[in-house]
Amino acid sequence: MTKQELSQLYHLNREIERMQSRLQELEALAASCTGSITGMPKTPGISDKVGKYTAEIADLKSLLDISLRKCFHELNRLNRYINSVEDSQMRLILSLRYINGLSWKQIAFSIDEHDEQYPRRKHNKFLKQSKNDELNVI
Numbered sequence: 001m002t003k004q005e006l007s008q009l010y011h012l013n014r015e016i017e018r019m020q021s022r023l024q025e026l027e028a029l030a031a032s033c034t035g036s037i038t039g040m041p042k043t044p045g046i047s048d049k050v051g052k053y054t055a056e057i058a059d060l061k062s063l064l065d066i067s068l069r070k071c072f073h074e075l076n077r078l079n080r081y082i083n084s085v086e087d088s089q090m091r092l093i094l095s096l097r098y099i100n101g102l103s104w105k106q107i108a109f110s111i112d113e114h115d116e117q118y119p120r121r122k123h124n125k126f127l128k129q130s131k132n133d134e135l136n137v138i
Contacts, residue, residue, distance in 0.1 A: 001081055001127075002131070003127060006078065006081075006094070006097075007098065008074050009071065009074045009078055009098060010098065010101055012067060012070055013071065013101070015067055016064065016067050016068065019060060019063060019064045019067060020064065022060060023057065023064065026056050026057050026060065027053075027057060029049075030049075030054060030057065075099065078098055079099070081094075082095050082098075085126075089122070090122065090123075090126050092111060093111065093119045093122060093123055094123070096110055097119075097123065104116040104117075104119055104120045
């Protein structure tokens with residue numbers, strides 16, 4: 001598996017965070033739009049802001065639901081891959097990096113190392129070896 005494939009969960013999570021933030025903004029905008037009852041007929045050309053925000057909110061919720069399903073699928077895929085790795089320390093490094101989203105420094109401290117380069121080098125060596133193993137199988 002490549003670094004890009006392993007990073008998909010991270011990117012999906014960032015995408016979901018942006019969607020959730022936008023959803024909160026839209027809901028706040030929709031809540032701040034109050035209609036005034038004047039008894040006067042509506043003038044053509046004046047838009048219904050609450051209706052517009054409601055439609056955007058519904059669309060965004062639908063997209064958010066799809067992204068959450070992708071995220072769940074990606075999490076399961078990553079867990080299956082990580083659990084297939086024989087080296088327990090490498091499983092921990094991969095899990096901390098790609099599932100928990102920790103930095104290399106945080107990972108180093110989690111595995112009782114003080115040099116953040118240690119888990120990064122071990123990770124890169126593992127991915128390179130995995131790629132070579134895949135090429136040799138073909």
